[in-house]
Amino acid sequence: MTGHPAIPEPYPYLARLNPEQREAVETLDGPLLVLAGAGTGKTRVLTTRFAHLLLTGRAHPGQVLAVTFTNKAAREMRERIAAMIGRPVEGLWLGTFHSLCARMLRRHAERVGLRSTFTILDTDDQLRLLKQVMEAERIDLKRWPAQAMMAEIQRWKDRALIPTAVTPAEDSGYANGRGRDLYAAYQRRLIELNAADFGDLLLHVTELLKREPDVLEEAHRRFRYILVDEYQDTNLIQYLWLRLLAQKHRNICCVGDDDQSIYSWRGAEIENILRFERDFPGAKIVRLERNYRSTAPILAAASALIAHNEGRLGKTLRPAGASAEGEKVEVQALWDSEEEARAVGARIEALRRDGHALAEIAILVRAGFQTRAFEERLITLGIPYRVIGGLRFYERAEIRDAMAYMRVLHQPADDLAFERIVNVPKRGLGDAALRLLHQTARRESIPLALAADRIAQSDALKGRPRAALAQLVRDFARWRAMLDREGHVATVAAMLDESGYTEMWRQDRSPEAPGRLDNLRELVRAIADFETLGGFLEHVALVMENDQVAEGDRVSLMTLHAAKGLEFDTVFLPGWEEGLFPNQRALDEGGAKALEEERRLAYVGLTRARRRAIVSWAANRRIYANWQSCIPSRFLAELPEEHIARATASSVAARPVDAAASVFPAVGFGGTHRGRVIEAGAWEVAPRPARADRFSVGDRVFHQKFGYGTVQSVDGDKLDVAFPTGVKRLLDRFVERA
């Protein structure tokens, strides 16, 4: 890869780059767009470029602003830069849009009416607050769900619109056109609570950069070079923020892949990357097209598929090196989602027998509910797996409760937190007490915590509630004093104990309770990693840590969205049916544009695979209550025939009742594929018995695996059958009359 071995290279790491990568690293001045296809060494370019800026003396660590979308990406980049430099680098402005904005906003909080201790609200708090605002404005929440209003507010914030900037054209007319007022009231409440939601972090900072020349100047003085990862996923306000920061020096390098833009529904505007050249005149564009990840057939399949999209800058992935060979991409037609799960399970077993690591296998689905069938099958087969995504640690109720205690301790004006814990554990402070608290707080314009103090000293409440409230007020005063003397770790531990919160879970007899106590212990342990309570709270708000420790050799199960940025030797892509993928609802909402985004999702899925991609679709799928027969996804027809091996399970082929089955001719099983015999047994395909062909108790039956047995009971299509090896519960279609 090195062009001139005779000339000594002052920067040896450059020699490890291919020419395009090298160009992307060495073009330090002026705007640069790096179009980095999947698996083309994007992260390497980004980190090398950062290190190069430092090592050439172009910039000090604090003069580079590097933005990512996820904390994971930021962490990875930080580690790789440290590895290249040879030591951890201090003072980097490297992080997510939100964490960088939070950092900037804390410096200038007072300019937007906040204090630097402001709380960052999560989605749950946001919604609760908005509901309160809407109730106060006498909006009928049944007619106008707060959820929808929240979505609209978020859309406005993504588009950099403060309440006064919302024009009728941007207003959907929600709540009889009162959306804008509600938005304004919501923003006022946030300031009163000394709080900001996620959108505010960018909104406030962008407003500051626009309005306050000295803030902008300071930023320009500081940031000489800007690096942006995943540029295709930026929304309008992120784009504006970047443009404001970059307008002076114009040293902005954006890395992205328009073909992997899959977050438009979160406000991402693919147009940002498509019109980069117009936004930054004189911009240079470098394309990274050498793919170091996947085999030629996988790349050919992915390329052919994505070529069906119109709005793209255009790139072709070429296999790097000698990976021109490889297995064809398999396309399997199965009877239903259960057969699909069995086929995938059997294939995984076979891979495992051949010595493949389970950690190198992933099942990528379009929608979360699809994982269930696979989970059940993997459990049955005893194959370890992990589901990535889903519940996050900091979203669990016990963690959020504990966090609320800490928030009240740290920032007594945090009414949302106070409200959450005032009666957790139960203190006899119900609706009536809460209403009184709110009344007092509103009348005197004070936070709830302070109102609690007033009420405890007055005789507005009597008996048990009054004593409980007084106790809570005294407790918080004591914990706050303790915080200064004994530090945050000891204080939080004491607070959770003395408040009775831990005791509440100890008393709880539900099966989850012990796990929750474990989580609480883990939480207290995590606090020790931070110097201050404020630092910890910010971490939790912004770094909703979601990556489970990759312990053990397990199959990964996740959505296609969650898979972006990951890679595996073997990737299963089930559920390629019209309606599911491409998703009907997405199509209904977004039309042709949405179809292209669905296709990009398919592209992302395929390009996750290094060596093997197995796509499948099921002719029947149960949607809610009833079964529905499915048509194969149009994406299947867009795959290039010469790189594809198609197979149709006999259960589908035997029943060419609909158009679905006739699209692919049956190939049957027991055929050979790349020289290996696929045993029919591995597919566990059996003809379905006709509807009338029911079993009754006492019937003798035969099963492929368990042999002969006797039917013990019948429950719909499920049978309990006594085999010599024991009683098994199975579906009637897997046994035949003996």
Added chain:
DNA sequence: CTAATATTTATTTTT
């Protein structure tokens, strides 16, 4: 305040 009952709604979710 809790428990039973009715109602709703089911795509993706980087922060």
Added chain:
DNA sequence: TAAATATTAG
């Protein structure tokens, strides 16, 4: 269908 949420009754 089934889970989550909202409402109502006790």
